Amino acid sequence: MSSKPKLESLKKITRRSSIGLLAASIPSGIWAGAIEPDQLSTTHREITLPRWPRALDGFKIAQVTDLHYRPGADDKLLAKVIAALKEESPDLIALTGDFIIQDQSSLPELFRELKVLSAPHGIIASPGNHDRWHCSQSLLRKTIEKSGVSYLANAGTTLSIKGENIFIAGIDSIWGGTPDPSKTWSGHQRDQPVIALVHEPDAFDHLRPSHRIDLQLSGHTHGGQCRVPLIGYAPAKVKYGKNYIYGHYEKEQSQLWVGRGIGTVGLRVRFACSPELAILTLRSA
């Protein structure tokens, strides 16, 4: 056989493979750009904390993170988040930062929408890197508190529930702000369980040895935003979000939850990594 027919058949195979890949990538692209970014999913997880009071067994926290609100484009998605939160009726709502991308005018628009939310033990927010890169602390505080949400940046608050006191620590963004763990934990009384709102998950390893953390709630990574289906590999890594990408982690007596978040940065695309509202039910060991 001459080499010419071999070359022709190789060309045909290559052409067919390219067409096949293109045909497969068009629906994937449409899905990632036009469908999945609006496909809100609610994750329900039970997390057993070894030092959580028995009286507060079943305490339900809703975590909303990385809204990165784009007025107009994200309105339907935000409406879904609000409807889902109302339906879940959590005890506490935690907003763990990155409310905006870069336009600070979207901050008041977002918190005007969130004003309809309530929870028996409040809504507490702490900042993310994008918030701190593009908004001053005073703007964040003023806008967020105006909507009835508590703002914690290097501060803590004690919630008294069913005769138990729990401490909520909200630290400034590790990447975009000036985090001060000593100030954040300064009001913490010995033996109080601590829920820490820390936008960047990788801070877990630095904070945990010196400050009590029963459960740290983080976002920042968007779960990778686009993941490889089935194996779940997330190729895009972000500073301070390289070690803990998504889900539940445990180290000694401290645990970490990293949510996939709601919004997007860069292109408004998500793939195999849909927007997530996390409902975490805390169990006493």
Ligand SMILES: [Fe+2]
């Ligand atoms: Fe972030």
